[in-house]
Amino acid sequence: MCGIVGYTGCNNATPILLEGLDTLAYRGYDSAGIAVWDGEQIVMKKEKGQLANLKAIIENEPVFGVCGIGHTRWATHGEPSYVNSHPHGDTKKQLVLVHNGIIENYLRLKNMLIDRGCEFVSDTDTEVVAQLIGSVYSGDPKAAIVEAMRFIEGSFALAILFRDDPHRIYCACKDSPMVVGFGKDGAHIASDIPALLSYTRDVTFMEDKQIAVLSPEGISFFDEFGEWIDKPVVHIDWDMDSAKKGSFEHYMIKEICEEPVAFRKTAEQYVSFREMRLKGDCFPWGDGDAQSIKRIRIIGCGTAYHAGLLGKKYLTTLAKIPVEADIASEFRYADYVFEPGEVLLLISQSGETADTIAAMRMAKQAGVRTIAVCNVIGSTIAREADEVLFTYAGPEIAVAATKSYLTQATVLFLAALRLGQLRGTVSDDEVSALLAELEGLPAKMEALIEQRGDIQYFASREFSARHVFFIGRGIDNALAMEAALKLKEVSYIHSEAYAAGELKHGTIALIEEGTLVIALMTQRHLAAKTASNMEEVRVRGANVLAVTNGRLDDIEGHCSKVWQLDETNELLSPFCAIIPMQLFAYYMAVQKGCSVDKPRNLAKSVTVE
Numbered sequence: 001m002c003g004i005v006g007y008t009g010c011n012n013a014t015p016i017l018l019e020g021l022d023t024l025a026y027r028g029y030d031s032a033g034i035a036v037w038d039g040e041q042i043v044m045k046k047e048k049g050q051l052a053n054l055k056a057i058i059e060n061e062p063v064f065g066v067c068g069i070g071h072t073r074w075a076t077h078g079e080p081s082y083v084n085s086h087p088h089g090d091t092k093k094q095l096v097l098v099h100n101g102i103i104e105n106y107l108r109l110k111n112m113l114i115d116r117g118c119e120f121v122s123d124t125d126t127e128v129v130a131q132l133i134g135s136v137y138s139g140d141p142k143a144a145i146v147e148a149m150r151f152i153e154g155s156f157a158l159a160i161l162f163r164d165d166p167h168r169i170y171c172a173c174k175d176s177p178m179v180v181g182f183g184k185d186g187a188h189i190a191s192d193i194p195a196l197l198s199y200t201r202d203v204t205f206m207e208d209k210q211i212a213v214l215s216p217e218g219i220s221f222f223d224e225f226g227e228w229i230d231k232p233v234v235h236i237d238w239d240m241d242s243a244k245k246g247s248f249e250h251y252m253i254k255e256i257c258e259e260p261v262a263f264r265k266t267a268e269q270y271v272s273f274r275e276m277r278l279k280g281d282c283f284p285w286g287d288g289d290a291q292s293i294k295r296i297r298i299i300g301c302g303t304a305y306h307a308g309l310l311g312k313k314y315l316t317t318l319a320k321i322p323v324e325a326d327i328a329s330e331f332r333y334a335d336y337v338f339e340p341g342e343v344l345l346l347i348s349q350s351g352e353t354a355d356t357i358a359a360m361r362m363a364k365q366a367g368v369r370t371i372a373v374c375n376v377i378g379s380t381i382a383r384e385a386d387e388v389l390f391t392y393a394g395p396e397i398a399v400a401a402t403k404s405y406l407t408q409a410t411v412l413f414l415a416a417l418r419l420g421q422l423r424g425t426v427s428d429d430e431v432s433a434l435l436a437e438l439e440g441l442p443a444k445m446e447a448l449i450e451q452r453g454d455i456q457y458f459a460s461r462e463f464s465a466r467h468v469f470f471i472g473r474g475i476d477n478a479l480a481m482e483a484a485l486k487l488k489e490v491s492y493i494h495s496e497a498y499a500a501g502e503l504k505h506g507t508i509a510l511i512e513e514g515t516l517v518i519a520l521m522t523q524r525h526l527a528a529k530t531a532s533n534m535e536e537v538r539v540r541g542a543n544v545l546a547v548t549n550g551r552l553d554d555i556e557g558h559c560s561k562v563w564q565l566d567e568t569n570e571l572l573s574p575f576c577a578i579i580p581m582q583l584f585a586y587y588m589a590v591q592k593g594c595s596v597d598k599p600r601n602l603a604k605s606v607t608v609e
C-alpha cells in the first residue's frame with residue numbers, strides 16, 4: 001500500500017527521498033510526492049502515476065534542501081490525481097504531511113473542520129488530519145499531534161513538516177508501520193525496512209500512538225501524552241544486495257531463485273542437521289503443551305493462508321491434533337467463540353496485514369495464546385504475538401509471494417514435527433528420517449530452477465490461455481490454490497483451483513476444447529483418483545498437464561504433457577512442486593508483458609481492511 005520516507009540531516013534530501021520511494025514502489029502506488037524545506041519555504045512536488053513522472057518534474061524544477069518527506073499513494077479516498085496525492089497541508093499553511101492508513105471518522109472530522117473555517121482542496125481522509133493538526137496548532141508541534149490523535153479513529157502513520165520548525169520531522173502512528181533509523185549523515189524514516197538499509201541496519205519500530213521527532217542530531221520518542229520514552233534499537237541483518245534486483249530482470253524470478261537458500265537458512269534455525277534432530281528450544285511448545293493444546297486455529301491472508309493449509313495438513317498428520325484454517329478477513333467477523341486449550345497460529349510475511357493483526361488482537365483479548373510465523377523482525381505481529389517462529393526469507397520485494405510461502409511451509413512443517421514428537425505421535429527415528437530427507441531438498445529445488453527453460457518454453461505456447469484450472473487432492477489441493485493465485489495475480493489470466501473430486505459437481509461444465517488444466521499429483525495414494533479426474537476433463541477437450549513425482553504409468557494417456565519431479569516423502573512434496581508453479585506464473589506474465597513485480601491493483605502489504 002502507500003509508502004512513506006523522510007530524511008533530515010546534512011545532505012540534499014531530494015535524491016534520498018526519491019531513492020527511498022523507488023525502494024518502496026513494490027508496495028504498490030498510483031501517485032507520488034515529496035515536500036522539502038529549501039531554507040525559506042516548504043516546496044511540494046507531486047504527480048499522478050509512476051514515480052518517473054514525479055522525477056521528470058523535479059528534473060525540470062530541482063528542489064534542494066536538507067529536510068523532507070515523501071510518499072507513494074495507493075488510492076483509498078479519492079481517485080489517483082494530482083490534488084489527492086500527498087503531501088497535504090492545512091489552510092493556514094503551517095504544516096504539510098504524508099499519511100498511510102485510513103481515517104475512519106474523516107467525514108465527521110471534515111464537517112467539524114469546515115465549520116471552523118478550514119478549506120479543503122482534496123477528497124482524501126489525509127487532508128482531514130493535516131487540517132485537524134493545523135487547527136489545534138499553537139506553536140508546539142508535539143502538543144498539536146498529541147491533541148489531534150485524541151480525535152482520530154482509524155489507522156495512521158504520519159510524517160509531518162512544520163513551517164516553524166523546518167529541520168525536524170514529526171512522526172506518529174497507530175496500526176500502520178513506521179521504522180526510524182539514524183545513519184551517518186542524519187535521521188531517516190520509512191514505512192518499510194528496505195528503504196532504510198542503505199543508511200543503517202539499526203532501527204527502531206514505532207508502536208501505537210507513539211510520536212518520534214527526527215532532527216539532524218538524533219531521534220527522540222514520546223508516548224501518546226507527549227512524555228519522553230526510551231525505545232530499543234533492533235539490528236536487521238538483511239543486507240542491501242538482498243533488497244536489490246541485481247542481474248535479474250524481475251524481483252519475482254530473483255526471489256524464486258533464492259528459494260533453496262531461504263529454505264536452508266530457515267530450516268537451519270530449527271534443525272541441527274549435524275545431529276539430525278530438532279532444536280527443541282527454538283519451538284514454542286513446552287512439555288505441558290503436548291497435552292494442554294486441544295486445537296490449533298491457523299489464520300492468514302492470501303498466500304500466507306495457503307501456507308496455513310499446508311500447516312493444517314502437517315499438524316493433523318504429524319501431531320494428530322485438531323486444526324482449522326481460516327482467512328483472517330472472515331475470521332475476524334465470524335463471532336467465533338474460542339475454546340479452552342485453543343491456540344491461534346498467525347501466518348504473515350510482512351507482519352503488518354491489517355486483518356491478520358485484527359484476528360491476533362481479538363484472540364489476545366479473549367486470553368487466547370497467539371503464535372506467529374513471520375518474516376519481519378519488529379513488525380506489529382512479531383511484536384504483539386505471544387511467541388514468534390521467524391522465517392528467514394530475507395526481504396521479499398515482488399508483490400507475488402514466493403520464497404515467503406516456501407519458508408512459511410518449512411516452519412510449519414518443523415513446528416508440526418516437533419509437536420508430534422512431544423505428543424508421541426512421531427518417533428525420534430521418524431523425525432531423523434524426515435530431517436535427512438529435508439536436508440536434501442535444496443539440491444532438488446536447485447535442479448528444478450536450473451531446468452526453468454522448459455517451463456519458459458511451455459509458457460511461450462500457452463500464454464494466450466484465457467482460463468486455467470489447477471486440480472489436486474489433499475496437499476495438492478492446497479498447492480493448487482497457491483498455484484492459481486500466483487498465476488492470476490501476475491499474469492491476469494483467470495485461474496481457479498479445484499479439489500479434483502469436486503469438478504464433477506459443477507465446474508466441469510466450464511471445460512471446453514483447449515482449456516488448460518494442470519493436475520498436481522504428488523500424493524501417491526491419491527494419484528489414481530486424480531488420474532480419473534484428468535481423464536474426465538481430457539475427454540471433454542482439456543489440454544492436461546500433469547505435475548507428478550510418481551510413476552508415469554499412472555497417468556500415461558490421461559495428459560498431453562508431464563512435469564516430472566524427484567520422488568520425496570509426500571509431506572515434503574510441496575517444497576519442490578510449488579517451484580514449477582511459481583515459474584509458470586512468472587513466465588506467463590513475462591510473455592504477456594505484465595508488470596510482474598507490481599501487478600495492477602495489488603500492494604505488497606495490505607495494511608488496511
Ligand code: AGP
Binds near residue numbers: 304401489605
Ligand atoms: C500473494 O502473492 C500476496 N502477496 C498476498 O496474498 C499475501 O500473501 C497476503 O496479502 C498476506 O500478506 P502477509 O503474508 O504479509 O500477511
